[in-house]
Amino acid sequence: MIRVTILGAGNVAKHLYSAFYNQQLVTIVQCYNRRGIPLHTSQKQDTVTSNINALKEADVYILAVSDDAIKGISELLPFTNRLVVHTSGSVPMSILNNANRGGVFYPLQTFSKDKDIDFSTVPFCLESKNVEDLELLKKLTYTLSEKVYSISSEQRNILHVSAVFVNNFTNHLFSIGNDICTTHGVPFEVLHPLIHETVEKITKMNPDLAQTGPAIRNDSKTIERHLGILTDTTQKEIYQTLTKAIQSKYGKKL
Known part of the structure; x- marks a missing residue:
């Protein structure tokens, strides 16, 4: 015991x-x-x-x-x-x-x-x-x-930093998505299956291979339309920062 x-x-x-x-x-x-x-x-x-x-x-x-x-x-x-x-x-x-x-x-x-x-x-x-x-x-x-x-303590700290990205930051993005839906009268629950599929997918394959969306496609017209929808300055900054990060990692240019 x-x-x-x-x-x-x-x-x-x-x-x-x-x-x-x-x-x-x-x-x-x-x-x-x-x-x-x-x-x-x-x-x-x-x-x-x-x-x-x-x-x-x-x-x-x-x-x-x-x-x-x-x-x-x-x-x-x-x-x-x-x-x-x-x-x-x-x-x-x-x-x-x-x-x-x-x-x-x-x-x-x-x-x-x-x-x-x-x-x-x-x-x-x-x-x-x-x-x-x-x-x-x-x-x-x-x-x-x-x-x-x-x-070790060093390894655990590395895991904790990674966990902040995959959990805390991701949850904040979910919160932003919910705010955008609420602002425009769209039910956030429509996105639930997409969220579940995204999480399930990265347990089966490398996240690099799972990346999709307008940023990795360099779809500038869609990106501009999205930025036109966003009225919150912080939301725009996050969208642009993440778009640039994805394009930088996968070799796309703005």
């Missing part, structure tokens, strides 16, 4: 609590957050504390907190020589206080409050200072997912 304590009260902390809750090989010893609020409706109040000095003994302490809070909380932990890991994609393992054995337990996925996560599909990027702790983290991860990767 692996004893786990979760520190934090955000989306990652809550999703991890739900994921571990029904695992036979994992026991959630305790949860900590400053307000002392439960992470799940089924959680008993006596398993939550707002007093960091009242943390009980566990095998793994998971800091599922904001990037800026990781260092400070790791320095406040009232014990030494225990395995303390954070869940950040961009923060190096070295940020953790050396009083404890440091590691990283990074689920590479986007977490929203009201959207359930199928953890069996989630890749986990693991890192630790010693082999024994890495094996423990792997054992813990395998209770949730078979997608386990030993990734």
Whole structure:
């Protein structure tokens, strides 16, 4: 049995609590957050504390907190020589206080409050200072997912930058598309099949081979018509920037 304590009260902390809750090989010893609020409706109040000095003994302490809070909380932990890991994609393992054995337990996925996560599909990027702790983290991860990767802090940061492009920036483009549809009275849901096909396609082939559209075709007339439709200055700038980027990559000229 692996004893786990979760520190934090955000989306990652809550999703991890739900994921571990029904695992036979994992026991959630305790949860900590400053307000002392439960992470799940089924959680008993006596398993939550707002007093960091009242943390009980566990095998793994998971800091599922904001990037800026990781260092400070790791320095406040009232014990030494225990395995303390954070869940950040961009923060190096070295940020953790050396009083404890440091590691990283990074689920590479986007977490929203009201959207359930199928953890069996989630890749986990693991890192630790010693082999024994890495094996423990792997054992813990395998209770949730078979997608386990030993990734250094440098590699994880590269993955995180890539993830910002494929998730955060892409979602912002979806938001812009929704805004344009709303402005002109067109239902955004008409684009849902296209979005699904685009995402599905790049799981089966190199994204370079999947690129389509007026930019790669150098269809200047369509590009000008699109720019004429857009009234928002920022939307125009994004359209032009991405058009130039696509044409630059694939050898087209404006």
